[in-house]
Amino acid sequence: MAGSYATGKKKFSIYILLTYLVLILFILVTITPIIWGLITSLKGTGEINRFPPTIFPEKLDLSNFYKVIFLSNFTTYFKNSCLVTFLCILASTIIAGHAAYAISRFNIKFKEQMMFGILMTSMVPAVALLIPLYIMGVKAGIYNTGFMLVLVYTSWRTPMLTWILKGFFDSVPIAIEEAAMIDGCTRLRTFYTIVIPMSQPGIVSSALLTAVYVWNDFLVSFTFVTKEELRTVSVGLYSYITQYGVQWGELLSAVMITIIPIIILFVLLQRKFVDGMAAGAVKG
Template structure:
């Protein structure tokens, strides 16, 4: 075997082992969460810790499912899906305008747009709460959808416009020659070709809306409107932490995100890579 081929295989082998080790380290906490959720409460505190539950039990999942967690998961789903829809409706129009038209101050506009996304959400929490209170929107789906959509729109505009720049403008012109308006060409031609980019944006928005905690805790107060991530907090009380039920609830709250990513994984990766390339 030639020396350079041997060196190349050696580098690939080292890279594979390194990435495999990093992956295992990253997955180790979640694996431990799953193992803990399958243990009886008495076995959770055994030292040294046991990696194999004995016996394996689903009582923690049964307890979580009998609580209000299904309602919290339902609330999170409504808010996340609503945030995706509103964010994409606003962002696709803004991204189309930026990718198709050149106007004075466009670079400044795009810089300010992404800069607004860098401001910590907590910094705007007090004025957001006061405004929502005056508009009687506290403790509703609407306020959470509006806030999450507003917060994610700058990032999604940047993501989608990078992808739209790879859609030839000649397709727009051809559609308009066939009788479509500018918006008609966007809806009938550009949007269908932008599905991978929209899928990537949808996952980004969903993950943010599903995992956000501080805003959801502040803008909702009733148990009927509580989101899943806020509901996890109530497994921690002054009497201790219910580790078995908490880990079971964590696993259940993670499943929707994993399912969405698995379903849209191909489009997500293609959308990110296509949006990163220009020309």
């Protein structure tokens, strides 16, 4: 009996050790390009182009960051991305939240077919929609505007957010809402004061996924905006790739600045995000 217990404990310890080794390896593979980019951004142009390359900078050089922030249009790109991302998160979350709650609580005919249709719309490849959206944008007079970006991003993210949020709203006990309505709350007030606070992990997870998608997207921004003053960071980064070569120092400095907002969001909201992902996994 004791031998069996010892054997089981040994297997469990080996399993934990292998798990940590895999996780450490995954972290190293993920973080190495970021560290290398940061180190390279702190080198001078001569040291960056040197072969063989140096691992650590011989002298810290912040000129690349200075050029990106003060001598280029990167700050304009950064502001545009922040504004478009914020508006898209706000619009898609509000629309998807109300739609998901209606589907979750009301007895709607063909509800399952409707949810399947909503899911299918999010699976359509973006490339297949670019030409029709381009024609519609030109005819509507909104091509080459920030409104066009917000509209396209919101319409693409709303179906998926609706599907995700419905699962969280389904987990909120109906009895709590019924008790609130007996006390005089309207359906809408019940939604705002009870359902939304209880579904915070799901809402935060959806918002973060939307933020990452919009912030990193290149295809939509490159297709529907050509004005320099309206470009986002994902498109603006390509301005450092010229016909004369790649400006590695400035490019990697801009990349380091670009990833800061997403890192800050995940650090500040990591608890809600993990809770939301865990709850979604359990529902699945």
